[in-house]
Amino acid sequence: MDEFALIRQFFTQGPTRPDVSAGIGDDAALLQVPVGQELVVTTDTLVAGRHFPDDAAAFDIGWKSLAVNLSDLAAMGAEARWVTLALTLPTANESFLREFARGFFALAAQEQVALVGGDTTRGPLSVTVTAMGTVPTGQALRRGGAVAGDDLWISAPPGDAALGLQIALGQWADELPDSLATQALERLHRPTPRLALGLALRPLASACLDVSDGLAQDLGHLLAASGTGAELDLGLLPQSPALRHIDPAFASVFALTGGDDYELLFTAPASSATAVQALGATRIGRITAMPGLRLFRDGTAVDMPLTGYTHF
């Protein structure tokens, strides 16, 4: 089967949108960006054996390759609109393609994102998605907007994906009820991009990013971009049901340094606190003028090594 037949069969599906003048089938897609809005663009690659195990379910690879990109749009407060998909796979395996497409389009349908272009090539399995959205000009959430005195927030408990990775590698499962182990694995394999939250935060947050490499490491990026520091209170950090089941010391490590959560980490002035709380987020600390990240638990300083995911 040639490239064109493959693409046609599995990738001409999913949501259609009135802002797509031309999708798959020409040399390039033609798209309509509304007047008064900026285009928001991000690209992420998932490589077999690096970002997912070689035997990962094709459904999950499809879902996650889209989710991690939509998460970046969410972090900017963007409305997700379009994606392109560059899929490299060893063989034109029909069952892999069917399941991959099922996972990819399950999330695409949920978020009403249209697949508008792509390339299918033969080679070692990897997936690169480019996601595009829009935001009213000047209103994007950036990393650099935090100021001293802002509250620090997270959208949901971090660390489950890191625990899920350990479970996938054969560790920890004995210490957890099956239902909690399953939840952690689902958070690893099928993360939820927080698009609705990102939109709601646009008038509220001062800075935002998504947690992909670990809470501490990504918070470091936000602080560096903002030229500020932060005090993070471990006593305020929300704990998932799964993390509450394991040794608290390990739970803290997963929560602070585990990657792949794709929760939003953001700051907001104290005047926004009530509105932000109503969105379901949890306040975990505050921004300081003094640079650096300082950890506390119930008012007492805590010292622990903080190393997140490195891509190399």
Added chain:
Amino acid sequence: MDEFALIRQFFTQGPTRPDVSAGIGDDAALLQVPVGQELVVTTDTLVAGRHFPDDAAAFDIGWKSLAVNLSDLAAMGAEARWVTLALTLPTANESFLREFARGFFALAAQEQVALVGGDTTRGPLSVTVTAMGTVPTGQALRRGGAVAGDDLWISAPPGDAALGLQIALGQWADELPDSLATQALERLHRPTPRLALGLALRPLASACLDVSDGLAQDLGHLLAASGTGAELDLGLLPQSPALRHIDPAFASVFALTGGDDYELLFTAPASSATAVQALGATRIGRITAMPGLRLFRDGTAVDMPLTGYTHF
């Protein structure tokens, strides 16, 4: 060295543009599409051992990964503006990265395209570029606009890249002067996206695409999209100096079925002929109402097998 240091060191360079509100360094780029223009987006992947030899020069991989994407924008008549780069490589090899970046940015600077985002991951060598441009709304060149009676044109002689591939594989070099062999290799490794021509063709051409998989195969896509056929006169097909040096039968095979040329193949009404000719293109046939591609040479029908590049 971590991902961020890598990206900073080699990929925060190249043209800057006033239509970039935010480039590399946040969760996503923020870009300004002019009012009255559509966004044009394309993605192509190059995989080591498939689209270039494992020992290809890093400069050429960088150049070509950008060139093949800009060529798709050219085929739409788009103005190239921005690109993202997803680079997967086995090791964070500094000399590879330096040479790759040198090739990539040589072309980016020539075409004033800004790198606005990317992802660097560890894995088997492959490169996915997403190129973005704009075109006045409704004025993009499409594949489906050819009508019976239109002339068929090509931007430059096809086939050199296919000959270059044979030379790279150790064939044919003995039959050519070194200067011509070098020319063919350069056409393979460092193709020229025909962006200026694409812009100039917007008011003139009725249909257009770029020749990546072979003239005959890509012409087939144009004819299918347009619901027409074509008569192609091999006597009109321009021949490169290199192809004039080899057996004419093989030269025709390279010209008609060789991939990787990245020339523009387009149609235009006879009333545009003078203007198109002035752009340096060559008329090679005409569009017919009768479907299918028919080959002629000096008025006599020619029969030859036509198979182009398949990605699988």
